[in-house]
Amino acid sequence: MPIYEFYCPQNNTLYQFLARSFAERDQVPQCPDNAAFRLEKRVSQFAVIGKAREESEDDPFAGIDEGRMENLMNEMESEMSALDTDHPDPRQLGRFMRKLTDVMGDKTPPELREVVRRLESGEDPEKLEEQFGSFDENSPETDPVFAQVKKLIRSARQPIRDPKLYDMRDWVK
Structure with missing residues (x-):
């Protein structure tokens, strides 16, 4: 059973949710602190491998050391x-x-x-x-x-x- 992390930008908090089935992997839960806040799915830091960041022309920080x-x-x-x-x-x-x-x-x-x-x-x-x-x-x-x-x-x-x-x-x- 996977654990997914979701970030709430409104209260700057990371939450962990246990999904009892892989069918829940694309769902976005409500914020436990305020149902009006929106959550964003995040990749757990321990799961990040290498430098997967894509640079785009719209990114003013692209190419910076x-x-x-x-x-x-x-x-x-x-x-x-x-x-x-x-x-x-x-x-x-x-x-x-x-x-x-x-x-x-x-x-x-x-x-x-x-x-x-x-x-x-x-x-x-x-x-x-x-x-x-x-x-x-x-x-x-x-x-x-x-x-x-x-x-x-x-x-x-x-x-x-x-x-x-x-x-x-x-x-x-």
Whole structure:
């Protein structure tokens, strides 16, 4: 009987579900903490083999030295734990994004550079979102670079691992 891991981006938590049959392998259960949250299937870390990451032209971080990116992510992990994701300090968010754009180098779009500059000066992120468009990576009008940066920021925070093992049958609608 396989155990599947699912990640909830809304509460940054990993859950484990026991599937009693392989017929459940394509099902996505409800979040145990909030049925309104959506879960994403993840590959367990122990099962990852080699470097299976595909680079695409839409990825502003494609081609960047993986060692350099890993060092940056480790450095920023402690900064992310101090960042209030509900009400972030614009200057702190700007410093964080500056590090990301420095790694991107000439791939950084001018709009993103402007957003970073204005965050660093303390400008309200909501006003910037109004001017530059949605920063929601799931929104169709979001610039792909903004979406990638937002995903990277979210992934820099290590998820909380729920210690429980849930029965898939109980959480699938």
